[in-house]
Amino acid sequence: MAKTLKYAYYPGCASQAITKEADSTTRKVAEILGIELHNMPKANCCGAGLLTDYNYDLYLALNARIFAQAEEMGMDIMTICSTCLMVMSTANKDLKNDPKLLEKTNEILASAGIRYNGTIKIKQLLWVLAGDYGLEDLKKKVTRPLKNLKVAPFYGCHSLRPSRALGFDDPERPWSLEAVISTLGAETVEYNGKIKCCGFQVDLVAEDTALEMTGKRLLNAKDEGGSCMVTPCPFCHINLDNYQGMAEKKTSHKLNMPVFHLAQLVGLALGITTEELKLSRHLVSARDVLKESNLL
């Protein structure tokens, strides 16, 4: 790798609160890999799709405000949330494709003295590892290969769709998460739920649907031989881990499936201790699975 990778780092709201462990682990992983993450203390929430349901102009303007900060810093954005990735990429694509729309948005931003010129890109940790940083270089940094660990990759929706705005991976047959898993020395479990939805967006609106969906994805991964799961999205993590107990009750299936944030699985292979990975913050313990694989 010739030059140091630098990003304007956008952890997203979830990883500044409920899934703080994803943020702290990402920072440690970046340090080990030599990737510079620069904080964006002014950055607002992308709206998680909900602002789009309220007012399209407001959603675009608030997202452009985030992009303008990255532009000021002279860096592309890296997020660790798939929903932030999807929302920001869609807004960025719309603004870049339509000069009139960009101008209108800039007129709104002018009220706050901000301007966005449409020059930055949005990425997520998964793409940085599988793309910008590269799997070969990642492999060189692995000090604790995750042998014997059977990992079910869970992409969720927003790291794959809409592909017209995201464009990194193949939405039908994605490869990046599997590629990272095998680079870390673990075994990938194939199951058809990996590109489906966890149900997070309707947790508060249609709880029955959300829990049944979460349970179905977990059960699918378990039936295909997965002993744990990994996801690049903190919202998926909230459903798959925090809501797993309720999903068990709803679907009457014992699941007991530990779920890692992507950064945690990478961190584990890079030799970061389980204490530092803050695995104790998860509701489903990974202890037994890690012990069985001699990783604890």
Add this chain to the structure above:
Amino acid sequence: MSKEGCEPFLQAYDIEANKGMTILDALHFIKDEQDGTLAFRRSCRSAICGSCAVNLNGIPKLACNTQLIPEYKKSGAIVIEPLSNHRIIKDLVVDFNPFWEKMNKIEPWLNQKENYTREGEGLSAGQKKLQNFRKENTLRINNSSKCIMCGCCNGACNSLEIDRHFIAPAALAKAWRFVGDAREKQKKKRLEKISEVHGMWDCVRCINCTEYCPKDVAPLQAIERLRAEAIKEGITDNDGARHVESMVDSVKRVGRLDEAAMTFKTLGFLRSIGMIPFGLRMEMHGKMPMPLIFPQIEKIEEVKKIYEEIEKRKRKDTVSGQQSDS
């Protein structure tokens, strides 16, 4: 193949694939040369009639619009199954009655306003402005008008997979076709109806509908517009709209998503109390989101100014809208 009443099964066929051959060509070849009992729907062979949607290697696609060799190269296999989320009648033929029932629920016809004048008929200056306004509106519903009712979106829908009563993307895209039409007089009534349970707020935003629509209808965009329109019309006495409003409020207040406050506002006081045991379990792992002590982002005043600017523009739009109506 005919095996009446048995469990669904896969049947293998060997065929020679030619360059340019579509999945539908392959199905015809099999029916003509190998298995006359194979049942599938098709008509136009030109991606217009919407009859031939199937699951191809797990993804809903039009058989007539998809070439065989590129698909094979991508997946190393060609597995053709009946459209997902639909009951199988025979082979690749599925029951479309639930699809039409959902479509009927949104009343897919225009209820035209009485005072609507035809375009170009002796217009005054104010009416010309209104005509421009109508053109914009036509463009707004253009995507939704392109639907060929093939059912690919419903086949791919994650919410419909779990809840068969969900109204689903095809009908919602059609609903926007009429709600977004400037001539429609029952807009509010329509929005109220689809705001009910199993309605538009039950969409999980998996984006499969938009991703796999063969005609760029973009049903999710229609759903987002329907939701925004419903909130604008004041149809907010439901969890979905409250959820959005609490987000809008949270971002304005602290620049971020305040999970605890959003739960409280969406569910209300009593139902939030029901969440306490779950919250305590979360707290044991240090995961309880603390309400109202969420730190503000730096320069929150910029966010507030953007909100004010949007409000100003909304008021201006309302005034000019009223002027062109009168």
